[in-house]
Amino acid sequence: MFRIILLGALFGFVTTSCQDHKIKPERGEFPRKPVKIVVPFGPGGDSDTFTRIIQKSVEDHDLLPEPLVVVNVPGAGGTIGSRRVRNAPPDGHMILNLHEGIFTSKYAGRVTYGPEAFQPIAATAESNLVICVRNDSPFQELNGLLKAAAEKPDSILFGMAPGTPTHFAGRRLESAGGETKFRMVPSGGGSKRRHDLIGKHIDVTPFSLSEFIGFKGSGIRAIGYLGPERHPDLPDVSTGRELGYNVVMPHVHYWWAPKSTPPAVIEQIADMLEAAMTTDYVRKKLAETKTAPLFLRGNELDAHLAAREEEFQDVALVQYQGLPDPAVPILVLVLGTGVWVLVRSFTKKEKNREPPFDWRQSSLTLVILAGYLLSMQVIDLPYPIATMIFIPVLAVAIGARSPHAILKVTGAGIAISWGSFFIFTKFLVIDLP
């Protein structure tokens, strides 16, 4: 048993001493600790993949003296992650990668802030949307589609994901076509829209270029490209501009720092990104997904962002009328069935009553658990130390009495706390408290 404790303690010592060496004493300098990039979406998505490509090339070419760490903070259309960076200390150690979601969540009314709440660093990589129909569709080009939508408004089903560029693209096509109106159907993400398009549940929908190329041969075709000029991979597909509809809907990855980050730090990060964008690895990866290696910084970036903000500003997203809100009915149902269950339990005695329940022990467990969490959340106690204390304390509270048992649990606690701390921070690169 002592061996386990010794091992745990040794393990802890080694890992902490590793930590200590990394912290550099100079204050105010950048970077003095690992730089975290917040990706406000889950792993595996387009933003996450792109950020990790950049991270790999930064690490491979030693473009930053400290490690670059990708942190996924998914949820609510990217706003949970963007809010975290907005509130982070403006020293450049936590930055955000977020595409046009930063405009759309503002203009769709999800959050009150947009790009103005951040310091833009750079714009990297650009791709555009392709408007697609089923192979048996009567439409050959965008003008045919828009004419039909003008003649019979609200009859063509336009698939999109609400509040995203696909939604804005539909709205902007409508306003470019004059008196046209699609029936907007919130189908969802790319592959869901393809499923609905093939199954004739929608008539037309935009895809990103790489999505479209992946879906080729499954019964869909492109009728228009929303880029500034034709794409070399789709030479026969005309752009909206050629037909007189000034609708360009690019998809660009933007990098943001908290407001009032020092300009020198912004420059330094922009230099790093610019260098990363020119590496062969990044170029190759971008070519695979048909993405243009755009890079903008400084004044160019500001002008670009101002122009993009206008694109989204002009479009009013229609508020949906007539969709039932399930909140109230469900609440009523919960209360109704709750009362029913209560009434039944009073009228019908259940046969096999369980032995009386020891509420004291459960409450004690809860108090210890809450104390454990608060010690980390409020007092900032490091994770391994808090856990090392928590495990034996809880064991004693729920009935470990003999010295042998307590010793055993203490050993397990030390091993688990330092072990998981080591595994999570070193291998999985997940932030622990």
Place this chain on the structure above:
Amino acid sequence: MIFEVLSQPSLIMLVMLGTALGITVGSIPGLTGAMLISLTLPLTFSMDGQSALALLVAMYVGSVSGGLITATLLKMPGTPASIITTLDGYPMASSGRASRALGLGIGASFIGGLISWAVLALVAKPIAEFSTLLGPWEFFALVVMSLVLVVGVSGNSLSKGLLSCFLGILCALPGTAPGTGELRLTFGFSAMDDGLKLLPVLIGLFALSRVFLPSSSKTNQVISTKINGPITLKLREWKSHWLNLLRSSAIGTGIGILPGIGANIGSLIAYSTSRATSKHPEKFGTGCDDGIIASESANNATVGGALVPLVALGIPGSVIDAILLGAFVIHGLQPGPMLFTNDPKIVGTIISSYLWANFAMLFLMLLSARWVAKLARIQHHTLIPIVAAFCVLGSFALANRYFDVWVMISFGIAGLLLERWRIPLAPLVIGFVIAPLGEESMATGLMSSGGSWLPLLTRPNSLAFLIIATLLLFWSLRQRNTISPTKNSNSSA
């Protein structure tokens, strides 16, 4: 479909590891497969989707199987899935034929698994291909059907099942509304913008609720039987049981396909069917071969059955499937009929790791049955603090925020209270997981029809699903009266 796992040594290792862990946890009373899998999910964040799913599916198989050892030797089912096995397994073991009882149980589990694997491999793809016919209304009808079913079958009171289901839907509502993208029920907390996440809810309900449970009784009176001689499976003997094996596996697979119904109900129905059709019904419950075979082949067969709607349509067939659905989302895989075209590798991995996990289960169980029986005696106060620490770690790691940990703790308390009041958890979890799908389909359907509900009844497929739902509801309510209700309190395999 068969060899995906064998192509990579790391996947073979993960399948072995997952099955071993599943068997271990499955055989410890109080720890369930749902708990193991929801606690393992955060550890898979850094793996690719393929490895993660191979590991989790193997755990699923192991945890359904592991319970039979303690059920047979100690009359203490490690998981609800093997409650029925105690009826015949324990009498046989206590009459000095423990190794025979284990051999029958393990063999039947294996064959049940193989048969349902064959169904999974044959049926999933055609269903997924047929699914482009299914638009938003059909998915909405499917969701309604799933909810009706899970309410109809779980627990022994309709009112409690309904309450649990509505509570689950209620918990799914806060956050961004799928139809309109607007925020609702967040009470001004920006942390609620994304609603309650699946992982903290599950860890709370299935793992932390155990931590709160006082240790008192349960593990005190252990009646132990010794294993005598080697555990063997004689091919000759199996010949006389082929009909029972086939029937029970078919029942298990079928029950598994129906959404939200766990392995315990599968084995219960197979057992009562076997007894009803047997020439010697009086032998059931005294340690007869048929009882063990029916229960064990059916509970393993439910796993393959449950994977069918998950893989083909993205609708969970059981509570553990709901967690696997969470694993899809966390690993950036979109569940649904699109999975076959987008990620054929993932589908292949799931199906083939299910097959090989069954082989691993057979191998590991035969080797380790003696040793596993001892696990049931690990002391409560050593196990529980460790489980608690992992609960906190797992829910924090999901999105690096404390909010999720507090959500997890609240659901831990809720899980304890619900279990105390005998309200089944399965409808809550299934409702929580598929309510967003239902609401999304409803919003999409209503917007494409211009606000009319009529297509729900005029489209032949959606009408068919609704009719099936009604029929199954009546069937399950009738069954409720014929099958003795004391056998299943909670369905969480």
